[in-house]
Amino acid sequence: MNRYRRTATTVSFINYHFVFCSRYRRIFLIPKLEERFKQITRDVCAENGIDILAMECHIDHVHLFLSALPQISIPEIMNLIKGRTSYIIRNEFPQVRFMPSLWTRSYFVSTAGNVSAETIRWYVETQKTRSQKGDEYHAYSKT
Numbered sequence: 206m207n208r209y210r211r212t213a214t215t216v217s218f219i220n221y222h223f224v225f226c227s228r229y230r231r232i233f234l235i236p237k238l239e240e241r242f243k244q245i246t247r248d249v250c251a252e253n254g255i256d257i258l259a260m261e262c263h264i265d266h267v268h269l270f271l272s273a274l275p276q277i278s279i280p281e282i283m284n285l286i287k288g289r290t291s292y293i294i295r296n297e298f299p300q301v302r303f304m305p306s307l308w309t310r311s312y313f314v315s316t317a318g319n320v321s322a323e324t325i326r327w328y329v330e331t332q333k334t335r336s337q338k339g340d341e342y343h344a345y346s347k348t
Contacts, residue, residue: 210256210274217275218318220258225287225312226266233301234262238294242267245290253277253285270317283312 209218227233234242239262250257250271259270273282291307301307 210272212274212276215275218272219275220270220272220317221279221282222315222317223269223271223283223312224266225283226309228304228306228309230265231304232264233307234264234267238298238301241294241297242290245293246286249285249289253282255282279314283314287312 209216242262243260246260246269247257249255254274255277256272257269258272259268261268269286271282287308294307295302295304
C-alpha cells in the first residue's frame with residue numbers, strides 16, 4: 206500500500222480517494238450489481254496500471270482508494286471507470302437500462318500519501334538552508 210511506483214522515467218507515490226454517486230442518487234447498487242461493478246472496475250484498473258488499494262460501494266455511491274502513475278490524470282481515471290461501468294452494467298442489467306447514465310458527472314477526489322502536508326512545506330521552505338550545508342554537492346554540481 207505504501208510503495209513507490211517506478212517506470213523508466215519516474216518514481217511516484219500518488220494515491221487518490223474518489224467518491225462518486227449514482228445519478229439522482231438512485232438506489233441501484235444491490236449485491237449482484239455491486240459485484241459486477243467491482244469486477245469491471247478491477248478490469249479497467251488492471252488494464253490501465255491503476256492499483257486498487259480499497260473499494261467499497263453503498264446503495265447509491267462508491268468509494269475508491271487508488272494508486273496511479275503520474276501519466277494518467279484524475280479526470281481520465283474517472284472517465285475510464287464511470288464510462289466502462291455505466292456502459293456494461295446498463296447493457297447487462299435490464300432494470301437500469303432505462304437510465305441515460307448511471308453516474309453523476311461530478312465526483313470528489315482527494316490525494317493521500319505517507320508524508321503530511323506540513324512535512325512537505327517544511328522540506329520546500331528549508332531547501333536553501335539545507336542545501337548550503339551540503340557544500341560538497343554544490344561544489345560538484347558547479348563543475
